Amino acid sequence: DTAVSQTPKYLVTQMGNDKSIKCEQNLGHDTMYWYKQDSKKFLKIMFSYNNKELIINETVPNRFSPKSPDKAHLNLHINSLELGDSAVYFCASSLGISPLHFGNGTRLTVT
Amino acid sequence: DAKTTQPTSMDCAEGRAANLPCNHSTISGNEYVYWYRQIHSQGPQYIIHGLKNNETNEMASLIITEDRKSSTLILPHATLRDTAVYYCIVNILAGGGNKLTFGTGTQLKVEL
Numbered sequence: 001d002t003a004v005s006q007t008p009k010y011l012v013t014q015m016g017n018d019k020s021i022k023c024e025q026n027l028g029h030d031t032m033y034w035y036k037q038d039s040k041k042f043l044k045i046m047f048s049y050n051n052k053e054l055i056i057n058e059t060v061p062n063r064f065s066p067k068s069p070d071k072a073h074l075n076l077h078i079n080s081l082e083l084g085d086s087a088v089y090f091c092a093s094s095l096g097i098s099p100l101h102f103g104n105g106t107r108l109t110v111t
Numbered sequence: 112d113a114k115t116t117q118p119t120s121m122d123c124a125e126g127r128a129a130n131l132p133c134n135h136s137t138i139s140g141n142e143y144v145y146w147y148r149q150i151h152s153q154g155p156q157y158i159i160h161g162l163k164n165n166e167t168n169e170m171a172s173l174i175i176t177e178d179r180k181s182s183t184l185i186l187p188h189a190t191l192r193d194t195a196v197y198y199c200i201v202n203i204l205a206g207g208g209n210k211l212t213f214g215t216g217t218q219l220k221v222e223l
Contacts, residue, residue, distance in 0.1 A: 100147075
């Protein structure tokens with residue numbers, strides 16, 4: 001019954017690989033987000049989708065591509081992984097202007 | 112860039128009130144003050160938010176100064192489970208997406 005769930009929880013992969021992180025929310029929210037938390041613990045927004053439409057796109061390499069098949073899902077695809085992509089990635093959701101609900105994160109390690 | 116300034120760390124005895132300050136001297140009239148916390152290895156958790164009036168919910172109280180340049184989050188009876196990084200964020204409530212900008216936060220350590 002987790003509100004915002006991400007899979008996998010841990011992801012270890014080699015440089016150059018392509019990987020995906022999945023996110024699902026069962027709260028009926030209309031907006032979903034991806035945040036990145038780096039090794040220094042700074043949390044930065046990457047993308048936001050409202051009703052399957054991209055509305056926030058920060059300065060993120062185009063190797064990162066979000067995909068929202070429906071309002072309850074926002075997946076993150078990363079191509080040609082680099083060492084600097086290692087971080088914890090958090091998915092979140094909100095309904096309109098309501099506060100964000102975050103998932104518990106996906107720890108990505110690129111070797 | 113974060114628009115808030117918070118102490119890096121604070122300690123609090125269990126059972127006592129934890130008062131976490133936040134300065135936001137450049138806050139604009141339509142920006143709200145939000146508080147989130149992040150317990151180790153978990154996602155950020157919403158606590159409370161307000162515009163200019165003091166707010167209280169089951170988790171905490173938020174006191175905003177009259178000039179809105181600073182605020183204090185109060186955990187009335189801190190427990191060990193309240194040990195976390197607390198983030199104070201100013202943000203415009205806008206439909207279609209809340210672009211929260213997290214700063215470095217305050218590491219609150221609740222001890223016996």
